[in-house]
Structure formats: structure tokens, C-alpha cells
Amino acid sequence: MSEKNQNGYENHPIQLRALKVLELSIKVIPEHSQLEPNVEKFSLFHGHSEYDPKDKTIAVRIGVEIGQEVKEVPFELRIEILGVFEVDEDKFPLKFVHKWAEKNAPLILYPYLREHVFSLSSRAGFGGTLLPLFQVPTFSHSSITTR
Structure with a gap:
């Protein structure tokens, strides 16, 4: 029987x-700062x-860049975080750990990334930029094995 918290x-x-x-970086573009x-x-x-x-661990990094692909932007931002x-x-099949790290772990880290984007852009005077929420399917051991 599984242990419960x-x-x-x-x-x-x-x-x-x-x-x-x-990494946490933001570069304000003064001539476009009103955008x-x-x-x-x-x-x-x-x-x-x-x-x-x-150590029975796997490290996963996730990051975001904003402003590098658009000509007239108020700022360029880059944030990267690492989760261990x-x-x-005994409870997770090791043959699936890399697939889990590739598919599920970024979704777990994404809210932390969103918070850093909001906080950094807010401190730079842009009222807090929000990355969108994603609608994702639920993953299980069986869905990991078939992909």
C-alpha cells in the first residue's frame, strides 16, 4: 500500500x-520603454x-527569452533556472526517468519561471509581465511508456 502524506x-x-x-537578466530599451x-x-x-x-537525482533546466525575436520591444529578458x-x-521505473525529465519536469518548473519573469519585469517598471498558462494532458507511467 502506498504511503500518504x-x-x-x-x-x-x-x-x-x-x-x-x-541567470536573471533584463535590458531595457529606452527608446521603446513606453511599449x-x-x-x-x-x-x-x-x-x-x-x-x-x-545521489538518485536528475537535474533539469528551463529558461525563457523575451524580446530577441521582435524589433520594437520595451526590454530583452533572459531567465534560466535549474531544478534538482x-x-x-523503488516506486519509479528508472527506464522512464529521462522521458519524465524531458516531458514532465519542465511543467513542474514552469510556475517558478513565470514568477521570475513577473518579478523581474515588475522591478524594471513594466507592471509585471505574465507568461501564459498552458493546458497540458495528465501523464502517467503508461503514457510515458507508449511515447
Whole structure:
């Protein structure tokens, strides 16, 4: 039988154990500073390390760039964060850990990335830029194995 946490929910076998900021940068373009940021034009990127069986961890990075693809923007922004996830090897099949890091982990880290975009753009005087929320399907072990 699965162990439940104090709220009665079952914990996922992979847990975020550390979150680090790798890069926070914003460059205001003075001649365009009165323009509204265009959040329809942004680039997301992500990647992950190899699984470390000694520490039972895998590191996943996610980042965003805003303003590099548009000519008249109020700012150029780049943020990159790193999450370190610990895997319960007794409850999660290791053959799927890289697929999980590629598909699921960026979705777990995305709210932290959104907060940094909002906070940094707000501190630069732009009222806080919000990245959109995504509608994503629910993943399970069976959906990971078939992809």
C-alpha cells in the first residue's frame, strides 16, 4: 500500500529537492520603454542531465527569452533556472526517468519561471509581465511508456 502524506495525498516518487537561479537578466530599451511587452513572442528552452544513481537525482533546466525575436520591444529578458529532482527508485521505473525529465519536469518548473519573469519585469517598471498558462494532458507511467 502506498504511503500518504499528512494531507492524505500520495506523494509522487520524484520530488523537487533544490531550485537554483542560473541567470536573471533584463535590458531595457529606452527608446521603446513606453511599449507594452509582447508575451506572445517568447522562446522557452529546457534540457536535463544524466540520471545520477549515486545521489538518485536528475537535474533539469528551463529558461525563457523575451524580446530577441521582435524589433520594437520595451526590454530583452533572459531567465534560466535549474531544478534538482530526487527519484524514489523503488516506486519509479528508472527506464522512464529521462522521458519524465524531458516531458514532465519542465511543467513542474514552469510556475517558478513565470514568477521570475513577473518579478523581474515588475522591478524594471513594466507592471509585471505574465507568461501564459498552458493546458497540458495528465501523464502517467503508461503514457510515458507508449511515447
